[in-house]
Amino acid sequence: MATEVFNPWEVKGDIDYDKLIKEFGVSPLKELPDVFNKELGYKRKIIFAHRDIQRVLEAIKNKKKFVMMTGLMPTGKCHIGHLMIVKQMVFFQKLGAKVYIAVADLEAYNARGQSLEDSKKIAQDYILNYLAMGLDPKKCDIYFQSQRSNDAEKSNAYYRLQNLLAKHATFNEFKAVYGEITPGKMLSSLLQASDMLHPQLKEFEGSCPVIVPVGIDQDPHLRLARDISQRIKDPKFTQLSSIYTLFMPGLGGGKMSASDPNSYIAPTDTPEEVKRKINKYAFSGGQPTIEEHRKLGGNPDIDVCFSYLKMFFEEDDKKLEQIYKDYKKGLMLTGELKQYTIDKINEFLKVHQKKREEAKKIVDKFIYKA
Ligand code: TRP
Numbered sequence: 001m002a003t004e005v006f007n008p009w010e011v012k013g014d015i016d017y018d019k020l021i022k023e024f025g026v027s028p029l030k031e032l033p034d035v036f037n038k039e040l041g042y043k044r045k046i047i048f049a050h051r052d053i054q055r056v057l058e059a060i061k062n063k064k065k066f067v068m069m070t071g072l073m074p075t076g077k078c079h080i081g082h083l084m085i086v087k088q089m090v091f092f093q094k095l096g097a098k099v100y101i102a103v104a105d106l107e108a109y110n111a112r113g114q115s116l117e118d119s120k121k122i123a124q125d126y127i128l129n130y131l132a133m134g135l136d137p138k139k140c141d142i143y144f145q146s147q148r149s150n151d152a153e154k155s156n157a158y159y160r161l162q163n164l165l166a167k168h169a170t171f172n173e174f175k176a177v178y179g180e181i182t183p184g185k186m187l188s189s190l191l192q193a194s195d196m197l198h199p200q201l202k203e204f205e206g207s208c209p210v211i212v213p214v215g216i217d218q219d220p221h222l223r224l225a226r227d228i229s230q231r232i233k234d235p236k237f238t239q240l241s242s243i244y245t246l247f248m249p250g251l252g253g254g255k256m257s258a259s260d261p262n263s264y265i266a267p268t269d270t271p272e273e274v275k276r277k278i279n280k281y282a283f284s285g286g287q288p289t290i291e292e293h294r295k296l297g298g299n300p301d302i303d304v305c306f307s308y309l310k311m312f313f314e315e316d317d318k319k320l321e322q323i324y325k326d327y328k329k330g331l332m333l334t335g336e337l338k339q340y341t342i343d344k345i346n347e348f349l350k351v352h353q354k355k356r357e358e359a360k361k362i363v364d365k366f367i368y369k370a
Pocket residue numbers: 008069070071072073102103104107192195196212213214218
């Protein structure tokens with residue numbers, strides 16, 4: 001088996017979520033308000049853990065101001081795995097959140113050596129997908145780390161905060177949280193802390209609950225930001241909240257790898273590409289022959305198509321359950337499950353791609369001028 005690597009800049013090998021929950025000290029999600037239980041991500045435990053979600057739930061209940069803040073590193077192609085977090089942003093926006101999105105071009109430069117120019121180009125594709133998912137552009141602030149704002153007061157406040165935060169962290173903390181650390185990575189994590197905390201500055205929203213939806217690999221950044229934020233007396237930061245989304249498996253069963261187009265479905269794939277990728281690469285929980293499959297049944301729990309349906313494409317619980325049972329009993333064949341999934345994905349992409357075209361009319365507003 002591949003050696004396990006797990007840090008904010010690299011994830012390799014199997015992910016043991018139970019172990020991570022314990023090690024990182026995040027809490028499993030329980031007893032959420034009804035609106036949450038109707039949402040696919042919560043009822044199916046795709047959002048599987050949190051820190052301090054309570055204060056956000058209070059804000060929702062009392063109709064108080066709160067922010068959802070997240071970021072994207074524009075290295076590699078935007079794939080359907082990335083869209084899961086966007087669904088959360090749309091969901092929280094409807095519950096009253098103002099959404100902040102950082103395009104982590106400085107992080108991409110420091111951690112991956114990617115130029116700001118390349119990040120700008122790639123980010124455009126991400127932002128198109130984000131808008132196509134239904135984010136309300138009026139209630140979101142999308143910015144690049146290298147160009148926070150044309151409003152100098154806002155921009156100063158963001159970079160000032162990054163610098164002030166440095167005073168409250170120790171070198172040993174960085175090492176404990178990240179393992180290997182370079183000056184560039186250190187600056188990136190302080191900038192990410194500023195990403196997460198700056199919405200609470202007086203130049204932005206003022207002190208308020210901020211919820212950060214991420215993959216669990218980003219939790220080290222959150223731990224650091226949470227710890228140092230509480231050491232600062234002025235301004236007083238409301239402690240950060242966070243929710244953690246499972247990784248969507250790559251077609252082959254491992255992680256989606258942005259450098260291998262056959263490991264993911266991209267929002268811009270054509271119906272033929274989707275068909276080819278699923279038929280050729282989607283790891284199947286079926287038996288080697290139809291006879292064996294009919295007799296022994298398949299294993300939906302390890303089947304990549306089934307997990308795509310469960311995590312994203314099949315909203316209908318009854319339908320999903322039926323597929324689960326039929327596949328397990330051998331009533332549904334692998335070819336049939338694949339075809340069903342292909343149809344579902346293409347149905348989604350047809351609408352998504354149309355919305356992407358519409359988003360092209362407004363995307364420029366979110367991209368800084370050189
Ligand atoms: N580090 C994140 C990634 O690798 C991107 C990011 C930058 C981010 N700032 C953030 C995520 C703030 C959440 C909150 O994808």
